[in-house]
Amino acid sequence: MKVKLKKKNYPGRLIVFEGTDGAGKSTMIGMAKEYLSERIGAENLIFVKQPTDISRKTKLFQKMIYCKNAADVNYRAMQLLTLSDRVQHGFEIIEPALEKGKTVICDRYIYTSVANMFARGYRKEKWFFQAAKNILKPDIVFWADADPSLAISRIRARPDEATRHLDERLLERVYGEFLNMRRANGFIRLQTGLPSEQAFERAKQAL
Helix, strand or coil: CCCCCECCCCCCEEEEEECCCCCCHHHHHHHHHHHHHHHHCHHHEEEEECCCHHHHCCHHHHHHHHCCCHHHCCHHHHHHHHHHHHHHHHHHHHHHHHHCCCEEEEECCHHHHHHHHHHCCCCCCHHHHHHHCCCECCCEEEEECCCHHHHHHHHHCCHHHCCCCCCHHHHHHHHHHHHHHCCCCCCEEECCCCCHHHHHHHHHHHC
């Protein structure tokens, strides 16, 4: 499915990195920041993430991350929270930076919401896609493609993940949804199961 977003009319570039947790996005983002800093100057580069800490630190978001019973969270409420956060973040931070000609690197974007929503069985949320039209279309979307088993093993190896509830089946379904969205939304696939330098070569070509 193609996600219809707002056309960008700013001189700056919006570069998005997507993928499941544990897919290797952070490594690719770090390499992209270093690569672009050398070419356009660090002062012309801005790094952001979505959802922002404003929504991540809410009780609702924390409950979704740490509770084991999915029925304890109304997922539409979660989508409303993160969607409003994305719209305001774009208006307040991303668009002004692009208007000034900056290059913005964003860790996750609206596609994360779509993949998670579909993976949970919410496939007919017209209200969501209507509101999403207020969000800018990125210039480039990189998809960190790592097999779910590898992503899960990476998450399990993190020392700060001990108290988190990891729904492995959900992660696998989210991966499948990213796979389904890849072509329609023009994702550039980075094979992050490979050594990082090798995986980043495809990003270099696009950047």
